[in-house]
Amino acid sequence: MKISKRYSRLGTESAFEILSKAQKLASEGREIINLGIGQPDFSTPKHVVDSCKKALDDGYHGYTEPNGTLELREGVSNYIQRIYNTKIDSSRIFISPGGKPTIFFTMMLLGEEGSEIIYPEPGFPIYKSMINYSGSKAVPMYLKEENNFSFDAGEVLNLINDKTRLIIINNPQNPTGALIDEKEIKKLVEGLRNFPNVCILSDEIYSRQIYDGKKMPTLLNYPEIYERLIVLDGWSKSYAMTGWRLGWSVWPEKLIKKVTKLAINSYSCVAAANQVAALAALEGSDEFIDNMMTEFARRRELIVNGLNSIKGIKCIKPGGAFYVFPNVAQTGMNGEIFAEKCLNTAGVAIVPGTSFGKSCTDFVRFSYANSYENIEKSLEKIKKII
Numbered sequence: 001m002k003i004s005k006r007y008s009r010l011g012t013e014s015a016f017e018i019l020s021k022a023q024k025l026a027s028e029g030r031e032i033i034n035l036g037i038g039q040p041d042f043s044t045p046k047h048v049v050d051s052c053k054k055a056l057d058d059g060y061h062g063y064t065e066p067n068g069t070l071e072l073r074e075g076v077s078n079y080i081q082r083i084y085n086t087k088i089d090s091s092r093i094f095i096s097p098g099g100k101p102t103i104f105f106t107m108m109l110l111g112e113e114g115s116e117i118i119y120p121e122p123g124f125p126i127y128k129s130m131i132n133y134s135g136s137k138a139v140p141m142y143l144k145e146e147n148n149f150s151f152d153a154g155e156v157l158n159l160i161n162d163k164t165r166l167i168i169i170n171n172p173q174n175p176t177g178a179l180i181d182e183k184e185i186k187k188l189v190e191g192l193r194n195f196p197n198v199c200i201l202s203d204e205i206y207s208r209q210i211y212d213g214k215k216m217p218t219l220l221n222y223p224e225i226y227e228r229l230i231v232l233d234g235w236s237k238s239y240a241m242t243g244w245r246l247g248w249s250v251w252p253e254k255l256i257k258k259v260t261k262l263a264i265n266s267y268s269c270v271a272a273a274n275q276v277a278a279l280a281a282l283e284g285s286d287e288f289i290d291n292m293m294t295e296f297a298r299r300r301e302l303i304v305n306g307l308n309s310i311k312g313i314k315c316i317k318p319g320g321a322f323y324v325f326p327n328v329a330q331t332g333m334n335g336e337i338f339a340e341k342c343l344n345t346a347g348v349a350i351v352p353g354t355s356f357g358k359s360c361t362d363f364v365r366f367s368y369a370n371s372y373e374n375i376e377k378s379l380e381k382i383k384k385i386i
């Protein structure tokens with residue numbers, strides 16, 4: 001069997017491998033606390049589950065429009081209006097099975113040999129994996145600890161050349177939890193006036209996980225770049241619906257038919273009953289998100305203070321998502337050894353920084369999507385092994 005050369009360029013997301021390792025150790029009788037996986041540890045709101053059950057009873061069993069039902073796309077349009085006070089026509093909205101296909105399809109549409117795509121490092125590993133798969137050259141924009149893992153718009157603009165097709169930004173950010181300041185985003189958008197052929201993919205999947213009463217600095221607030229802007233969002237993190245596989249995205253008018261064709265060629269459409277549930281989530285009250293964020297904020301305090309109290313660990317307090325990305329270099333271990341020791345000796349699963357970029361050797365990612373008690377316990381266990 002001959003496998004395509006292209007396939008050998010595909011990477012992966014090691015959080016899933018760590019999850020399997022942790023599950024294996026747990027099945028052998030070890031007590032393992034999982035701070036590795038990036039999914040809210042809350043159940044999907046009951047009214048959402050109920051609406052899906054009802055949809056199945058009501059006969060939502062068939063194919064739907066490949067870009068999502070009109071009802072759901074209009075629901076997303078209304079949601080965008082409610083949250084951001086911005087009008088996006090439902091014809092530019094695309095429903096996909098999770099947020100990931102938006103990354104896949106963007107690369108399939110824009111990436112190819114001879115072109116370049118700028119992506120954040122540290123960053124969600126699928127960006128680089130998919131850029132490589134497309135044949136494009138992956139150009140890192142380094143998010144530095146001394147900048148609170150935000151980017152400097154001037155530095156990003158300096159990376160652009162005539163081969164650049166796309167810039168990927170992710171805000172709030174995985175794995176650092178950084179919330180990039182509106183000021184920097186504004187500067188980037190202004191600078192992009194000089195590069196009219198460069199598109200932007202703004203991954204805003206953590207848009208509802210923002211602390212300290214700050215507003216989400218969405219790229220949807222910049223109509224001047226709508227003809228080259230793709231915004232990725234979805235239900236996975238906001239409504240604790242990772243396993244439902246539901247994402248929404250906003251596309252330039254020119255690309256919407258093209259991305260729909262990619263859907264027809266791959267999965268046809270998102271499960272009909274899930275789309276009914278997705279609409280129920282958007283139209284329901286924000287109480288679920290508010291409660292989830294109150295709890296995440298409590299845990300953020302605990303984990304940031306707890307990690308900073310351990311000798312050799314330095315942890316920045318993040319402005320969004322549910323991750324921290326501490327520097328562990330002063331413990332005498334690099335991130336990979338630290339993560340291995342955490343799992344094998346302390347029984348705490350975390351992800352080494354290098355899973356998010358080669359340059360991140362000094363770091364590890366903790367997800368605090370686990371109970372307050374388990375986070376307390378993990379901190380005690382880690383303290384003991386340092």
Ligand code: PLP
Pocket residue numbers: 038097098099100101124170173174203205234235236242246247
């Ligand atoms: N983008 C980022 C930054 C993520 O962290 C994730 C999931 O962890 C995704 C996209 C994909 O989300 P989904 O599970 O909806 O495909």
